[in-house]
Amino acid sequence: MPSALAIGDFSRATHLNIKALRHYHRIGLLEPAEVDPFTGHRRYTTDQIPTAQVIRRFRALDMPLEEIHTVITTTDPAARNELIAGHLQRLEATLARTQQAAASLRDLLQPPADAAPVAIEHRRALATPAAAITDVIDVIDADAWYQGALGELHALLAAQKITPNGPGGAIYANDLFSHERGQATVFLPCDSPLRATGRVTTLVVPEVELALTVHAGPHTADIDLAYGSLATYVTDHALAVDGPIREYYLIGPHETSQEDQWRTEIGWPIFDTGSIPSPAC
The missing domain is CATH 1.10.1660.10 (Multidrug-efflux Transporter Regulator; Chain: A; Domain 2)
Structure with missing residues (x-):
């Protein structure tokens, strides 16, 4: 005993x-x-x-x-191993996020000497007919929501044999950033007549003047730095006007599963007097 x-x-x-x-x-x-x-x-x-x-x-x-x-x-070894493996996968994902955050913080504290300046340009985005999905979302869900909505738009256009005439994009209300909840619209430009189905509707994306920069990689990888650089530029040049943020998904999940290849163009609404050269850095 x-x-x-x-x-x-x-x-x-x-x-x-x-x-x-x-x-x-x-x-x-x-x-x-x-x-x-x-x-x-x-x-x-x-x-x-x-x-x-x-x-x-x-x-x-x-x-x-x-x-x-x-x-x-548990008396089932397979079930036990599955639980342990699942937890280890979550740990590995957490470790990857921690390493990414640590590397980002290190770059903020000690910027690389050879870091290139952030490229910023001005562009007038013309009014564009599009298929769109609009919803009120929480900012924590924004990444998954836009990917799902954009995938739904691509699927509907493919089913109706309509070819998009430009990259997909999104319009994000200011409340989404300031109050972590607000209206978001994801759109896919198309000229052909669209039969609205489910939550997909037709929309004319409004014309707007934008200051733009491009973020490389997924949104979880320091997209706030691109936003910060863009805001600094717009503020320093006294160009800012009220209006929602635009994003254009030049390369995203629909084009490739390789997240490091993704490219998101971020647009800040401005009043462009034409006195500042474009592109600008």
Whole structure:
């Protein structure tokens, strides 16, 4: 019969503190072998040490307690391995985001000496007939929403045998940035008559003067830096006017799955007097 340990000794043996052991007991994750009915003192057996060590390692990897409970109680090795593999994939994705954020912060603190200036140009975007989807969204959902909406537009135009006559784009209301919720419209230019279907409608995208710059890569990769450079330029030259931001998806998920090849043109509405040369940096 395995030897019994008081909770303090078990804590030292497993490097799980007493508070954690009491919590794990309450939630049924790691129950002591014996609880004194009079004193409430908990005692654990030595054969519970390996289970405690497994729990400690999973917690060090930030696995939720509910998942740990499933892992250590399941009798199906395939299900157990699937849970562990899924958590490791989430960890790897988190690590990649952390490394990306760290690299971005390093570049902000110590910009590369050979960094090229941000290229900015002026352009009048003419009024354009288009197929469009409009919705009120949360800013946290903007990336997934625009990709889904743009895919839906491409699919509908293909079904109606209509060829887009330009890259897709989007119009984002200022509230989406200032209040993290607002109206967004994704559009795909087309001259041919379109039969509106589902949430897809027809739209004439308004004419506007824009200062534009191009962001390379997915929107999660420092697109805020491109926005910041564009805002600085427009403000320094006293060109800004009220109006929604435009984005044009020159190369995106519809063209390639290689995210580093994506190119998004960001347009800030301006009043162009023609006195500033274009392109400008």
